Amino acid sequence: MYGIKKRFGFGCMRLPMKDEEPDRERFSEMVDLFIDSGFNYFDTAHGYHRGLSEIALHDCLTTRYPREAYVLTDKLSDNFFSSSEEIRPFFESQLKILGVEYLDFYLMHAQDETNFEKYKKCRAYETAFELKEEGKIKHVGLSFHDRAPVLEKILNEYPEVEVVQIQLNYLDYEDASVQSRLCLEVCRKFGKPVIVMEPVKGGALSKVPDGAAEIFRALGGSPASYALRFAADQNGVFMVLSGMSDIDMVKENIAVMSDPKPLDVEELAAIDRVREIFEKRHAIPCTSCRYCTERCPVGIPIPEIFSCLNTKEEFGTWNANFYYSKHTASAPKASECLGCGACEDACPQHIEIRSLLERAVELFEKKD
Numbered sequence: 573m574y575g576i577k578k579r580f581g582f583g584c585m586r587l588p589m590k591d592e593e594p595d596r597e598r599f600s601e602m603v604d605l606f607i608d609s610g611f612n613y614f615d616t617a618h619g620y621h622r623g624l625s626e627i628a629l630h631d632c633l634t635t636r637y638p639r640e641a642y643v644l645t646d647k648l649s650d651n652f653f654s655s656s657e658e659i660r661p662f663f664e665s666q667l668k669i670l671g672v673e674y675l676d677f678y679l680m681h682a683q684d685e686t687n688f689e690k691y692k693k694c695r696a697y698e699t700a701f702e703l704k705e706e707g708k709i710k711h712v713g714l715s716f717h718d719r720a721p722v723l724e725k726i727l728n729e730y731p732e733v734e735v736v737q738i739q740l741n742y743l744d745y746e747d748a749s750v751q752s753r754l755c756l757e758v759c760r761k762f763g764k765p766v767i768v769m770e771p772v773k774g775g776a777l778s779k780v781p782d783g784a785a786e787i788f789r790a791l792g793g794s795p796a797s798y799a800l801r802f803a804a805d806q807n808g809v810f811m812v813l814s815g816m817s818d819i820d821m822v823k824e825n826i827a828v829m830s831d832p833k834p835l836d837v838e839e840l841a842a843i844d845r846v847r848e849i850f851e852k853r854h855a856i857p858c859t860s861c862r863y864c865t866e867r868c869p870v871g872i873p874i875p876e877i878f879s880c881l882n883t884k885e886e887f888g889t890w891n892a893n894f895y896y897s898k899h900t901a902s903a904p905k906a907s908e909c910l911g912c913g914a915c916e917d918a919c920p921q922h923i924e925i926r927s928l929l930e931r932a933v934e935l936f937e938k939k940d
Contacts, residue, residue, distance in 0.1 A: 576643050580829035581613035582606055585620045586815035594628035602822045603632050609826045615813050617647040626669045634671045647681035656694040678709040684718035686901045697730050718898050720754035727762045737767035742802045742843050748860045749879035749895040760808045767811040771803035772796050776887045784846040797828040804832045854882040857921050864915035872904045877932050884935055896936040906932035
């Protein structure tokens, strides 16, 4: 499919570093092992490593291997253009940096309800389709970070989109803010093959709590292996990406993804138990029943904010900040709470919602 040999890709957002630059020697070694093991998909974006990821791919991949040896994906990020006239020159500069004449996949990057309007206004999708007609792009797609209805809107407006990249892992599968399952279902509805990003949640699912580690250890595999296989096991997924920063990660992931076995009943049950362990560790026992949002006079997306809070408190990850900004881009922020208490009166879990919204303001809205 698409010239891809195996369903596992090298994400180039977390490369090995040396003196604040990608370590060419170590990265070349990783590329060689990856390709020698029968894998050929590489994913990057101009903003990764402050523009250095594309350069590293030029030095360690595209100048060292024939073009047919690899499948290459790059992205159009919204902070690198402000008008339709700037898109084509930017794309051409990416080809030049990478040292290639075409891209296998070109994705509209990190689409959400807000920046999608900019892409529409600047005719970004139309430009990408034109570049495909010219043979400079083989397949046009998008990467996505927002709610499922927004993805459905985009695919309704641009049915020519061929593939969709979404964040998907067993912890985010039913998450109120990420909505992995719901986004996956939209892709299936529209018949769009799926590329998975963050299958190990930025590495968080490779270092699970002690009780969870024991569950996986009893099955004989590593925590990361079950996270990768969960993503690969989803119907409609044709590619699973992983950012790798050392040769040991490459070796471990190759061992798992050379021939990823479908999860059996026992393994699926183990993942459910591990998910429960994570959920019990959450500071906020929100079930996303949405009774609070029905009563909130302002319309604050409380379950989504609490999901971001739980992620922030558990993992301390940038991802939580990212999704907070997405869910409050077109909805009220936590700081807009009136303090009326209507949400707490409606909450069947008796959560102290107002104080937690204040915590969200501290974590997500106040700048250092």
